[in-house]
Amino acid sequence: MNNQTGMSLIVKTITRLTVGLILIYGIYIMLQGHIGPGGGFAGGVIIALSFIHLILAFGRKAVFQKMNEARGLIYIASGALAFLLLSTLGFLGISGVGFMPFCDTAVALLVSSGLFVMFLVLIGLASKEKRI
Amino acid sequence: MSLYFMCLILFSVGLYSVVRKRNIIKIIIGIGIIEYSVNLFIILIGYRLQGRAPILAHDQAIENMVDPLTQAMALTTIVIGLALIFIAVTLAIRIYEKYGTFDITKIRRLKG
Amino acid sequence: MELHLIIFFMIFAAIVAVEAKDLLSSLIGLSAAGLGLSLAFLILKAPNLAITQLVVEILCVIILIHATINKDIPLVKDGRWLFNTIATFIFVGVFLFLAFLALRELPAFGAPLMNVSKDYLALGQAKTGADNLVAAITLNFRSYDALGEAAVIFAAVIGVLAISRKTGKIDE
Numbered sequence: 553m554n555n556q557t558g559m560s561l562i563v564k565t566i567t568r569l570t571v572g573l574i575l576i577y578g579i580y581i582m583l584q585g586h587i588g589p590g591g592g593f594a595g596g597v598i599i600a601l602s603f604i605h606l607i608l609a610f611g612r613k614a615v616f617q618k619m620n621e622a623r624g625l626i627y628i629a630s631g632a633l634a635f636l637l638l639s640t641l642g643f644l645g646i647s648g649v650g651f652m653p654f655c656d657t658a659v660a661l662l663v664s665s666g667l668f669v670m671f672l673v674l675i676g677l678a679s680k681e682k683r684i
Numbered sequence: 685m686s687l688y689f690m691c692l693i694l695f696s697v698g699l700y701s702v703v704r705k706r707n708i709i710k711i712i713i714g715i716g717i718i719e720y721s722v723n724l725f726i727i728l729i730g731y732r733l734q735g736r737a738p739i740l741a742h743d744q745a746i747e748n749m750v751d752p753l754t755q756a757m758a759l760t761t762i763v764i765g766l767a768l769i770f771i772a773v774t775l776a777i778r779i780y781e782k783y784g785t786f787d788i789t790k791i792r793r794l795k796g
Numbered sequence: 797m798e799l800h801l802i803i804f805f806m807i808f809a810a811i812v813a814v815e816a817k818d819l820l821s822s823l824i825g826l827s828a829a830g831l832g833l834s835l836a837f838l839i840l841k842a843p844n845l846a847i848t849q850l851v852v853e854i855l856c857v858i859i860l861i862h863a864t865i866n867k868d869i870p871l872v873k874d875g876r877w878l879f880n881t882i883a884t885f886i887f888v889g890v891f892l893f894l895a896f897l898a899l900r901e902l903p904a905f906g907a908p909l910m911n912v913s914k915d916y917l918a919l920g921q922a923k924t925g926a927d928n929l930v931a932a933i934t935l936n937f938r939s940y941d942a943l944g945e946a947a948v949i950f951a952a953v954i955g956v957l958a959i960s961r962k963t964g965k966i967d968e
Contacts, residue, residue, distance in 0.1 A: 581847070586926040588739065589843035591934070593763050593945075597851045604858065621957075632950050639939045652926060655935050655942075662946055663763070666953045667855065670770050673960050674862060677777050687905055690803045692895050694810060696888045701814040704884045709819055709864055713826050716856065717810045720833050723849075724803070727840050733906035737841040738929040740921055749929075750841045752920075753913040756933040758845055760945050766852050767952035773863045774959050 557611030567609040574602040582660045583653055592656035596663030603668050612675060624669040631662030687728055694721040708776045708786045712769065719765040723758050730754030799839055806832040819864050827857045844930050 558564065582595025607615050635658035638651060698721060701714030730751030738752040776786065783791055806829045813825030830853035837846040903909055910917075916933060926932040934942050 586928055586931045586935075588928060589737075589847055591759075591844060591848075591928075591931055593759065594844070594848045594851055597766075597848070597855060601851065601855060604855075608858075628950065628953055632946060635946050636943065639943050642939065652931065652935055659942065659946060663949060666949050667766075667770075670774075670953060670956045671859070673956055674770075674774060674777070674859060677774070677781075677960050685899075685905060687799060687803065688899050688902070689896070690800070690807065692892060692899070694803065694807050695895075696892055697807060697810045697814060699891065700884060700888055703887060704880060705814070707819075709860070710814065710822070712860070713813055713822060716826055717813070717829065720806070720829060723845075724806075724833060724836060727837060727842055727845065728905065729902065730908050731840050731906060732908055735841050737843055738917070739843075740927045740929070742927075749917055751908050751910055751913050752916060752929040752933055755842050755845055755930050756938065756941070758842075759848060759930065759934060760941055762845070762848050762852055763945055764948050766856065767949055769856055770859065771952055771955050771959070773859055774956050777863055778959060 557613060559609055563609050567605060571602050571605055574605065575599060578602060578660075578664075582656050585656045586652040592659030593663055595656065596660035597667065599660060599664040600667040600671070603664075604671055607671070607675065612672075619668070621669055621672060624665050624672070627665035628662060628669065631658050631660075631665065634658040635662060688725070691721055691725045691728060694724070706787050706789055708779065708788060711788075712772050712776065715772070716765070716769065719761070719768075723761055726754050726758045726761070799836065802832050802836045802839070806836070820861070823857060823860050823864070826860075827853060830856070844928070 578595050578598030578601075580595075581590040581598055582592060585591035585595070603615070603619075635655065638655050638658060641651075695718055698714045698717030701717065702711055705711060705714065730753070732748060732750050735748055735750035736746050738749045738755070740746060779791065780786060785791075809825045809828040809832060813822045813829065816822040816825060830849065834846050834849045834853065837843075837849060916929060916937060920929045920932045920937075921927065924932040924936045926936070
């Protein structure tokens with residue numbers, strides 16, 4: 553890969569080993585929110601932190617091929633719409649424990665993509681300002 | 685009672701930073717400290733002596749649980765504080781781009 | 797007793813964070829206060845909040861360090877040091893006095909009122925089917941809170957995109 557951008561080789565190797573584990577831990581925290589400590593918000597922030605870890609190690613350009621702001625906004629809007637739909641479904645008398653993992657998933661989609669997009673915008677601001 | 689008062693002292697440290705300091709980053713840090721103390725105060729109100737965490741187990745009856753309503757409220761507060769810090773940092777970076785400083789008394793053009 | 801120690805540690809870390817000259821060390825003081833808060837949540841029997849606070853703290857420190865790491869900040873000279881400090885201390889003193897008067901009306905530590913949450917504790921498992929009662933409250937009993945919180949995060953994203961619009965567009 554490109555060895556010019558990002559941090560040193562040691563950090564990149566350790567990041568390749570650990571980022572999948574962090575992502576799986578976030579999904580676990582997200583999905584077991586109704587039987588143990590955890591929930592949609594904590595899981596969403598952990599998922600966002602795994603992607604932020606990737607950005608910090610490899611630099612911005614390696615991540616921009618997979619994900620950018622316009623694609624992130626689609627995820628944000630779909631998460632918000634799904635949570636709105638699920639939470640207003642209670643008017644029809646439909647509720648129960650089967651809905652909780654879906655609610656947690658919608659909230660985690662909104663939170664993780666929202667924090668990730670905000671972090672991307674901040675990184676763009678800081679680096680553009682530094683170059684001048 | 686002494687715990688409540690120590691929590692108030694933590695609040696007043698953050699309030700001192702917001703009122704007295706001139707650096708924008710120090711003001712954001714003061715807002716963060718105030719947010720911590722308010723979360724701690726909400727949880728301290730709902731605690732019960734020798735209480736248990738509000739998570740049920742399958743085959744045993746757990747008595748004497750702490751208040752779960754305040755925990756739900758504080759969970760809302762934490763995430764909203766994160767969003768507030770994001771917006772404050774973005775505003776601080778824009779102010780640094782435009783005026784070249786973090787000092788709030790140097791931003792004269794706001795006075796019109 | 798250990799709760800007193802942890803809150804004393806948080807006050808000390810907060811004073812270091814406020815009074816340090818270097819911005820990086822003051823951010824480290826802020827993160828120390830946040831980790832102490834996570835520990836206090838764990839002692840006060842709130843594991844949900846402990847996990848969330850720990851994660852949010854890490855993200856906060858990453859953002860603040862990224863915002864301030866490359867800026868050289870000229871040291872700010874505080875003009876009229878005596879007047880400003882005395883005025884601030886008078887303000888904080890008046891606030892502490894009024895808050896102490898208001899604090900005496902609260903129930904004592906360790907004996908909450910729990911008028912509403914008695915029903916939540918008794919009927920939560922039967923009505924919602926969730927073992928974690930905090931999740932049962934946020935997602936079922938009081939789901940409008942979670943809806944408003946999602947609206948706040950959505951508004952924050954739109955706000956950040958709107959504030960940083962002119963030079964925030966990344967074209968490379």
